[in-house]
Amino acid sequence: xxxxxxxxxxxxxxxxxxxxxxxxxxxxxxxxxxxxxxxxxxxxxxxxxxxxxxxxxxxxxxxxxxxxxxxxxxxxxxxxxxxxxxxxxxxxxxxxxxxxxxxxxxxxxxxxxxxxxxxxxxxxxxxxxxxxxxxxxxxxxxxxxxxxxxxxxxxxxxxxxxxxxxxxxxxxxxxxxxxxxxxxxxxxxxxxxxxxxxxxxxxxxxxxxxxxxxxxxxxxxxxxxxxxxxxxxxxxxxxxxxxxxxxxxxxxxxxxxxxxxxxxxxxxxxxxxxxxxxxxxxxxxxxxxxxxxxxxxxxxxxxxxxxxxxxxxxxx
Amino acid sequence: xxxxxxxxxxxxxxxxxxxxxxxxxxxxxxxxxxxxxxxxxxxxxxxxxxxxxxxxxxxxxxxxxxxxxxxxxxxxxxxxxxxxxxxxxxxxxxxxxxxxxxxxxxxxxxxxxxxxxxxxxxxxxxxxxxxxxxxxxxxxxxxxxxxxxxxxxxxxxxxxxxxxxxxxxxxxxxxxxxxxxxxxxxxxxxxxxxxxxxxxxxxxxxxxxxxxxxxxxxxxxxxxxxxxxxxxxxxxxxxxxxxxxxxxxxxxxxxxxxxxxxxxxxxxxxxxxxxxxxxxxxxxxxxxxxxxxxxxxxxxxxxxxxxxxxxxxxxx
Numbered sequence: 001x002x003x004x005x006x007x008x009x010x011x012x013x014x015x016x017x018x019x020x021x022x023x024x025x026x027x028x029x030x031x032x033x034x035x036x037x038x039x040x041x042x043x044x045x046x047x048x049x050x051x052x053x054x055x056x057x058x059x060x061x062x063x064x065x066x067x068x069x070x071x072x073x074x075x076x077x078x079x080x081x082x083x084x085x086x087x088x089x090x091x092x093x094x095x096x097x098x099x100x101x102x103x104x105x106x107x108x109x110x111x112x113x114x115x116x117x118x119x120x121x122x123x124x125x126x127x128x129x130x131x132x133x134x135x136x137x138x139x140x141x142x143x144x145x146x147x148x149x150x151x152x153x154x155x156x157x158x159x160x161x162x163x164x165x166x167x168x169x170x171x172x173x174x175x176x177x178x179x180x181x182x183x184x185x186x187x188x189x190x191x192x193x194x195x196x197x198x199x200x201x202x203x204x205x206x207x208x209x210x211x212x213x214x215x216x217x218x219x220x221x222x223x224x225x226x227x228x229x230x231x232x233x234x235x236x237x238x239x240x241x242x243x244x245x246x247x248x249x250x251x252x253x254x255x256x257x258x259x260x261x262x263x264x265x266x267x268x269x270x271x272x273x274x275x276x277x278x279x280x281x282x283x284x285x286x287x288x289x290x291x292x293x294x295x296x297x298x299x300x301x302x303x304x305x306x307x308x309x310x311x312x313x314x315x316x
Numbered sequence: 317x318x319x320x321x322x323x324x325x326x327x328x329x330x331x332x333x334x335x336x337x338x339x340x341x342x343x344x345x346x347x348x349x350x351x352x353x354x355x356x357x358x359x360x361x362x363x364x365x366x367x368x369x370x371x372x373x374x375x376x377x378x379x380x381x382x383x384x385x386x387x388x389x390x391x392x393x394x395x396x397x398x399x400x401x402x403x404x405x406x407x408x409x410x411x412x413x414x415x416x417x418x419x420x421x422x423x424x425x426x427x428x429x430x431x432x433x434x435x436x437x438x439x440x441x442x443x444x445x446x447x448x449x450x451x452x453x454x455x456x457x458x459x460x461x462x463x464x465x466x467x468x469x470x471x472x473x474x475x476x477x478x479x480x481x482x483x484x485x486x487x488x489x490x491x492x493x494x495x496x497x498x499x500x501x502x503x504x505x506x507x508x509x510x511x512x513x514x515x516x517x518x519x520x521x522x523x524x525x526x527x528x529x530x531x532x533x534x535x536x537x538x539x540x541x542x543x544x545x546x547x548x549x550x551x552x553x554x555x556x557x558x559x560x561x562x563x564x565x566x567x568x569x570x571x572x573x574x575x576x577x578x579x580x581x582x583x584x585x586x587x588x589x590x591x592x593x594x595x596x597x598x599x600x601x602x603x604x605x606x607x608x609x610x611x612x613x614x615x616x617x618x619x620x621x622x623x624x625x626x627x628x629x630x631x632x
Binding site: 132144146148153154155156157158159160161162164165166167168169176178179244245248249251252253255256257258259260286287289290293 | 448460462464469470471472473474475476477478480481482483484485492494495560561564565567568569571572573574575576602603605606609
């Protein structure tokens with residue numbers, strides 16, 4: 001058995017899987033809002049311990065634990081720097097693999113969160129039959145991962161930043177500080193900022209009411225889904241804007257790479273599912289150079305657990 | 317010795333090279349404006365015969381001839397379809413390799429024009445020391461070619477369409493019919509159309525005067541270069557707009573692929589050279605996700621002959 005951990009901006013997902021990557025145990029908890037990297041290591045260890053208990057196994061008895069992390073991941077060194085979506089992380093490199101290994105009494109292998117999610121969809125999920133794949137993770141940010149000829153393409157270590165492809169020069173301000181990036185329209189972080197701005201300016205919306213009813217402080221994916229279902233005007237508009245940006249940016253990436261398959265995952269992608277993947281397909285079409293043979297565009301098949309199961313793939 | 321032919325929208329370049337790809341003979345002629353594919357095959361054969369004469373060899377004595385063609389190239393079948401930049405080509409697949417081979421009495425190998433140009437820069441030119449490369453061919457259109465881990469990445473056969481990455485949603489109309497593509501701002505075809513539109517509306521410019529003085533009917537790269545040297549306002553403005561679009565689109569591609577090297581070639585890229593490559597570098601910077609370590613951005617080293625020399629690489 002192996003453990004897998006997916007560290008996200010708002011939540012930690014843990015799984016314990018067997019040798020066929022079937023999920024035997026799982027658990028989830030929020031990403032700590034304070035305490036920085038050591039608090040995150042504590043929460044990761046606790047989540048994995050819960051998943052192990054759920055599977056009826058001791059964490060120390062696992063073959064190993066894989067962890068998918070945001071930020072600049074140095075897998076051989078076991079460090080993570082610049083994990084901007086994690087509160088209090090800062091710029092410096094933190095030895096997350098060692099810190100977690102010590103807490104768990106197990107070997108920890110580190111990988112980039114988006115890339116392990118893409119690897120999982122390639123090995124086990126929506127792109128199992130496809131030799132080339134662009135994974136788009138639509139969540140707090142918009143991440144991407146690339147598999148070409150069956151192998152991850154990492155470039156000089158930072159390939160896949162599809163969220164920072166420009167869809168509109170001089171356009172909306174992105175959380176990265178630049179303008180007109182796809183993420184400036186489609187990232188849940190940017191969408192929440194825009195929703196707060198418009199609500200603050202008097203725009204009617206049920207988004208923050210739903211958030212409060214559910215005891216949340218951020219507009220998580222389920223809140224957007226619920227507001228859409230209620231026909232909330234602002235949510236509908238901002239999600240529509242996100243879909244258009246995704247369609248434009250993904251089509252641009254396809255024009256460049258001509259991949260067989262695009263998989264849409266991430267918190268929002270998974271939550272909104274096929275009906276919105278269909279809308280992204282439609283939004284891509286006007287921008288595809290070869291619109292008579294678009295790539296297959298599919299929702300991620302492994303859902304919320306994909307990142308954690310993919311992390312378990314890191315265990316050699 | 318081998319022959320190499322580069323078929324462009326306005327001109328045909330032919331070379332004869334030795335086994336080290338040193339150029340022994342060369343010739344150039346305009347792409348026929350009428351007569352369709354058979355006239356193009358005639359002109360290609362005549363250009364290669366001239367280059368062979370320049371090298372003092374009979375075309376039939378060459379090991380083989382490589383041809384880089386625009387359009388949808390089916391290399392194994394030896395056919396070219398949809399070569400939209402070649403007057404009178406139409407949609408159907410034309411057996412260009414066989415037609416040319418018959419005229420020359422030599423074996424002809426076919427490849428995509430942009431990809432052979434990129435292969436040449438990788439094998440012999442500006443990216444000789446680089447494992448990953450994005451080639452950007454700034455000419456009548458804006459083409460691209462990708463080399464990853466030392467191998468061309470062709471996708472499902474149509475990778476590299478960097479000119480049709482969107483830089484501005486709902487922006488300028490592109491010759492491809494879509495809106496906001498990089499080529500809509502940076503392709504020489506689109507730039508000429510915009511220059512004609514503005515000149516027709518009364519805007520002062522020396523572009524068409526220079527064109528007429530030089531006995532041309534289209535705004536070839538040398539005409540743009542001369543107008544820029546004269547400080548022509550419209551030329552300066554449209555080239556500036558092109559540079560901005562190139563910077564945006566290339567930076568987006570680098571954010572996605574994180575390549576080591578970008579090579580800027582093509583008619584305009586080669587003609588305008590390093591000072592404009594420097595401006596493209598500057599225009600990329602605001603959009604690069606990792607702006608502290610940009611890729612190397614270099615002018616194509618093989619200049620005007622790169623496509624033809626690259627085509628000679630096709631001869632096995």
